[in-house]
Amino acid sequence: MRLEDARFAAVDLETTGLDVRRDHIVAVAAVPMEGTRIRVGDAFYTTVRPEKYRLDGMKYHGIAANDLETAPTFEEIADRLWKLCDGILVGHCVHIDSQFLSRFFGKMGRSFQRPLVDIAELEKWIGRREGRARSAEELSLDALMIRYGLKEHFRHNALADAFFAAQIFQIQVIRNGIQTVEQLLGILKDQRVCNAHFLL
C-alpha cells in the first residue's frame, strides 16, 4: 500500500508508571494522520480517571489528582480512541503505549493489535543508512526534536509529545523517500531499541 493512502495515529499516554501489567493510564493523546498529512483538527486528548486507584498525592506530568477526579474513565473514551487508532500506531517507543492500550482494551473484551512505527527505531535505521549510528541519547524524544528543528516548543504533555512524534515521523519518511507501508514496516523489523535505559 502506498504510504500516502495509509492511516496513522501518533499516540502518547501518560501512566502512573512503566509497568504495563499494573500501572494505570492517566492521560491519552492521539493525533491522526492521513499518509504524512497531520490532521491537527482531529487530534484528541483527555485525562483519564483510573478506577480503583488511590488518587491522593498523585501528580504526574502536571496532572493533579483533583483534575483526574472529574476525568472520564477509559471505558468512557474507549470507542472514540478505538476509532482514532484504526491505522498504524506511531510514537516514541510506541510499543509500551501499545501494550498499555492492549491491556485496557483487553479488559473490555476487545483485542487491540495494530502495526507499530517507533520513531526511535526509524531514526536508528536512518543513522545506519547515513553511516553514523545513533547513540541511545540521540534517540530520545528531546534529541529527535532538536535534530528535526522542533525544539522551540514546550513539551511534556501527552498531546504535544504525540504531535511532535507525528511531525518527526513526517520528516523522517519524506526525507528518506519511504514510499510504501511494506517498505516502512520492513525497515523496522530488526531495529528494536525500545528497552533502552533513557525511557526511565
Added chain:
Amino acid sequence: MIPPKEFLRKIKPFSFLEDTRLNALVSGLDVVMYPPDTVICRQGEISPAVYLVFSGLVGLYDGEDVVDYVAKGEIFGLLSAIHQAPSYYEARTLEETICYSFDATTFAEVYRTHSAFASFFSAFVERRFRAFSRLAREGEGSEEASSLVEVGTLLSKAPVTCTADATVAEAVSLMERHKVGSVIVVDGTRPVGILTNRDIRRVLIHGERESPVREFMSAPPICLDRRSPVFDAYTQLLRTGIDHLIVVDGDRVAGVVTSKDILAQLEPSSSILALYRKVIKATDLQALQSAFRAIRLAVSEMALKGMHFYQLSRMITSVYDMVVVRIIEFLKDPEEKGDFLWIHLGSSGRKEQVITTDQDNAVILSPSGPQLELTQRINDALEQVGVPKCPAQYMASNPRWHLTLEEWKELFSRWFEEPTPDHIRYLTVFLDMRTVYGDAAPLEELLEHIHASATNQAVRFLAHDATLNEPPIGIFGIKHLDRGVNLKKFGIYPIANGVRVLALDHKLLHVTNTRERIEALRDMKALGQERAGDLLEAYAFLQDLRLRHQAHALKNGSAGDNLIRVEELDKMDLLVLKESLKITASFQKMLKARYGVERGL
C-alpha cells in the same frame, strides 16, 4: 494545548483572535510537508487551502518567473482559497517546506467575521497596503493643542435628523433645506444610522423617492463622544474611510462632523494660507524672505505631524510658485510680461518638492532676445529669499538653459539623437518641465516637438537609466539594513524615472507629477490597474518616509539626506518599506522587459 495552536497564537494576525475563533481555525488545520520542487497549487487552479509557511521557502511563479517568495510565518493561497477563485500564481517549494494548511471554508468564516484579522491580510498579504501604511502612521498624533480640542467644539449646526420610516425624498429635502451632506436617522434622540450623499447614490440605482430611509442608511452609525479629542475623530476617519461622524452627548445626538471639519482643525494649513497671503502681499524681498522661512518651518512641522506627502506637496507647490512669481514681478518691467517663459525642472517641475532643495529653473525666450541680466537678478533674489542656487547650474541665468523655443527644440533633438550619458542625464531633468510664469504656449509647443522627436534608442537608454539602481531586496528582506536604505536612489528615483520613460513613450509629458502620470498611464491602459495601484502606494509611502526623515533633520538643524536608518522605523514601516522596494524592483523588471534593456544597448 496542541503545539500548532501555541505557535499560531503568538504570531500576527492570529494573535488578534479570541480562543473560540482560533479553535475554529485549528479544527480545520493540517500540518503538511513537501520535498523541494513540489507544486502545491498550480497557476489557474483554486488553492485547496490557505497555507502558512512553518519552515522552508515557497516560490510564487507566474509562468517561469518568480513573482515572490513566501518564507516562514508568511501566508499564500489566501485569496484563491477563500474566494474560490483561480490562483494567479503557481506555488512551488524551493526547499523542503512544512506548511500549516487551513481549511478554506473555516478560514473564510473567520476572515469574514473578524475585521482586524481580515484587514491584516487584505492590507498586507495582498499588497494593497494602503491601510497598512496608514496604520503605520497613526501613532504619530500631534501633541499640539489643535488635535486635543474636543470634537464637540467643531459642531456649528444643530443636528439634522429624521426617523427610519421617513422617505428618502423627505430626507433629501431636509438636506437641501439645511445645506448639509447628511441626515442622522434617529429613534427618539438616539442615533440608529446616517444617510449621506454617498447613500443617496445607491438610492438612485436601487431605490425610489418613496423608499424608506431605513433601507439605505448606513447603520450602525459610527459615533464619537463630544468630549473626545479631534485626533480620535481623525484616526476614526482614517480607519473607517467614512466622511461623516456622528457626535453624541451620552446617547443623544449632538451633531455631525465631516472629514473636512476635522482636517481643517487638525492641519495647520490655516497658517500656510496666512503665509500664502503674506507672499501675495509682499512688496519687497525682505517680506518674502521672512514669509519663506516661516513656510519652510510650517511645512516641516506639518510633515512631522504626519500630514502626507501628496496633500502637502499639492498645497505647498502653489505657495512656492507664488514666491517665484512675486520675485519676477518685483524685478521685471510689468510692460514686458510676454518676454520669457519661466520654467521649473526636476522635482519642482514634478510638483514634488516639499522641503525645498535648490533652484532648478530655465527660460524659453521670446524672439526678442536674451534676458541674461534679468534672469541673473531673479536667480540671485531667489537665493536671497532662501532657495539656494543649483550646484549643477540648472538655472535660467545659465546661457545653456536660456534659449529660444527653436533653440530648445534643436537641443532636445540632439539629446534624443545622441543619447550620451550627459544627454540622458539632461533628459531626466528637462523632461519634467512646468510653467511657473509667463504664457505657457511655447512650452506646449516644445512638448509636442519632444513627443515627435523622441527616438526609440533614447527611450531605451532612459529605461536603462531608470533600472540601474536595483533596490537591495533579498529573499529575506532588505539587505544591509544596518547601513540604512537610500530612499531616493533605490525607491523614489527609480519610480519617478521609470514613470517618466512611460510618460515620454505615451506622449504624456504635459503631465509632470509622478502620481498624475501613473494615473494617466493607468487610464490609458499603459499600466495595469494593479501595478498602477502598487506604484501609487509605494511612491506615496517612500515620499512620506523621506519627508518625515528630512523634516526631523530640518527641525534639528542638520542637513537632510535620503538615508533612512533602521532606528527610525517601527516594524510596520519596515514591512511596508520592504513591500515598496519589492514593487520598485518589479516595476524595473517590467521596464527592462518592455524596452529590451536586458538585451544590451
